[in-house]
Amino acid sequence: MAKITYNTHDSKTYTIDVQNGLTVMEGAVQNDIPGIDADCGGGMACATCHVYVNEEWKDKLPAKEDGEEDMLDMAFEPKQNSRLSCQLIVADELDGLIVNIPSKQA
Amino acid sequence: MIKTDALIIGAGPTGLFTAHQLKLIGLSCEIVDNLDKIGGQCIELYPDKPIYDIPAVPECTGEELTNNLINQIKAFNIPIHLNERVDEVKKENDSWLVKTNAGKNFSTPNVIIAGGVGSFEPRKFAPKECEKFENQSILYSIKDKKIFEGKTVSIFGGGDSALDWAVELSKNSKVNLIHRRDDFRGAQSTVDKVNELAKAGTINLYTKYQLANANGKNNLESIDIKHDDGKIKNIKTDFALGFFGLIMQLGPIANWGLNIDKKTVEVDTEKFETNQKGIYAVGDICNYPGKLKLILSGFHEGALAARACFKLARPDEKYRFEFTTSSKAIKNRLGVKE
Numbered sequence: 484m485a486k487i488t489y490n491t492h493d494s495k496t497y498t499i500d501v502q503n504g505l506t507v508m509e510g511a512v513q514n515d516i517p518g519i520d521a522d523c524g525g526g527m528a529c530a531t532c533h534v535y536v537n538e539e540w541k542d543k544l545p546a547k548e549d550g551e552e553d554m555l556d557m558a559f560e561p562k563q564n565s566r567l568s569c570q571l572i573v574a575d576e577l578d579g580l581i582v583n584i585p586s587k588q589a
Numbered sequence: 590m591i592k593t594d595a596l597i598i599g600a601g602p603t604g605l606f607t608a609h610q611l612k613l614i615g616l617s618c619e620i621v622d623n624l625d626k627i628g629g630q631c632i633e634l635y636p637d638k639p640i641y642d643i644p645a646v647p648e649c650t651g652e653e654l655t656n657n658l659i660n661q662i663k664a665f666n667i668p669i670h671l672n673e674r675v676d677e678v679k680k681e682n683d684s685w686l687v688k689t690n691a692g693k694n695f696s697t698p699n700v701i702i703a704g705g706v707g708s709f710e711p712r713k714f715a716p717k718e719c720e721k722f723e724n725q726s727i728l729y730s731i732k733d734k735k736i737f738e739g740k741t742v743s744i745f746g747g748g749d750s751a752l753d754w755a756v757e758l759s760k761n762s763k764v765n766l767i768h769r770r771d772d773f774r775g776a777q778s779t780v781d782k783v784n785e786l787a788k789a790g791t792i793n794l795y796t797k798y799q800l801a802n803a804n805g806k807n808n809l810e811s812i813d814i815k816h817d818d819g820k821i822k823n824i825k826t827d828f829a830l831g832f833f834g835l836i837m838q839l840g841p842i843a844n845w846g847l848n849i850d851k852k853t854v855e856v857d858t859e860k861f862e863t864n865q866k867g868i869y870a871v872g873d874i875c876n877y878p879g880k881l882k883l884i885l886s887g888f889h890e891g892a893l894a895a896r897a898c899f900k901l902a903r904p905d906e907k908y909r910f911e912f913t914t915s916s917k918a919i920k921n922r923l924g925v926k927e
Contacts, residue, residue, distance in 0.1 A: 520852075522706045522837050524873075524882045528634040531836070553774040556747045557834040560715045560799075561769055563817065589712050589836040 485578040489516050489534075492586040501573045507582060508532040508568035518584035525569040527551060531589060532568040533558040534582040544571060544580075559587050593619045594902035595699035595895075596687055598675050601629020602884050603872030604703035605658040607891030612665040613919055614895060616902050620667060621689055623674040623708040623840075628655035630705050630873075631884075633835060644885055654884070664924040674708055678845045678868070685867060699898040702863075702870040703891065706837035706852060714745070714831050718803045726809035727829045737762045737828060743812055745800060746832035749775040752783050754830065759791045765824060767795045767814055798822070803829065842874075850876060860897035861890045867901050869894040 501510035520531035600622035631651030673689040687695040711729035752775040787794040801815040848855040853876035872887035
């Protein structure tokens with residue numbers, strides 16, 4: 484179990500206990516947090532679960548696979564700290580993770 | 590006006606197998622899809638990715654699955670209308686009147702929405718100013734490459750579309766290729782070609798840059814591109830082309846009076862019918878308690894929706910369940926010789 488904080492672009496904050504093994508995307512979708520569309524359902528095929536991770540977390544998270552960086556090419560306004568939340572699997576080490584949801588997914 | 594027993598919206602795996610089920614039980618059907626090819630998400634999103642959970646198929650790619658499904662319905666000669674989006678679905682007496690954006694009209698008692706997550710539309714540039722130039726000097730697809738001759742064209746993206754067009758247009762235009770990172774995801778041979786042309790000065794390559802702004806009065810005059818380090822560069826250009834792939838939008842389906850929740854359509858699990866009699870939803874676009882977004886679920890949903898269509902298409906006949914292994918009628922429809 485890890486506490487994940489989701490900040491929306493209009494400054495709303497949701498802090499949720501997400502079970503280990505779920506993805507950060509699933510934590511958002513299952514708790515009706517707006518702004519993460521996840522059109523493809525977690526298949527790394529759509530780039531609509533794009534989030535910006537807080538700077539202090541950028542290097543602590545498991546590295547991106549090639550496919551994730553490729554999909555981020557298509558995301559709306561990708562930055563250095565962009566991730567696809569469907570590729571972030573929740574584990575105890577992610578306790579306290581803060582992600583920021585972009586204003587749009589496309 | 591085309592009359593048919595059922596109209597299927599979407600030529601992805603679910604739409605194709607639903608068509609198979611309709612024809613198997615002796616109903617006519619036609620398929621409409623917004624894309625220029627058959628296969629839906631399987632072809633558009635992951636043609637080369639292996640799928641491991643199709644029953645009795647240990648492993649196949651999105652493209653292989655699509656080709657097998659096309660083969661499976663080949664004998665039925667089902668009309669498939671590609672490059673057409675269904676814009677309107679209206680009740681007319683006991684039928685649905687369906688209109689596409691290409692002006693085709695269908696009259697049918699049954700409309701089956703197998704639309705995945707809606708229709709695919711190009712992803713667009715982020716800066717708001719781009720809207721004003723859209724379809725004039727900011728484009729997301731190329732219909733006529735002649736308009737770029739002798740002009741400066743700035744191409745954004747790192748996939749095959751961006752790279753292929755950069756190579757092609759560099760023959761007759763001044764080309765800038767701009768991408769958000771150093772790596773390209775296009776085919777290696779094309780990446781090599783682009784690098785070669787960049788070395789020769791035929792293509793101006795800008796990596797770690799993204800579009801920050803578009804400037805001009807009526808026509809695009811220049812663009813501002815922003816480097817990862819924050820520095821902004823202004824480039825004079827006549828056109829900006831964005832190749833960021835496609836995004837799924839629910840589109841016109843939202844206006845057909847259906848119960849929609851989070852981009853999905855609510856259905857029952859007996860007929861996969863929506864709140865509108867004679868309109869069904871199957872595959873990723875439908876929603877019910879326990880829904881799994883798997884291709885195999887789409888097949889099941891399509892099979893049941895097809896049986897429901899029979900009642901409205903043949904109100905005076907009784908549907909009789911038959912197996913493909915033993916039914917003569919089914920074998921005739923499939924064109925199988927005994």
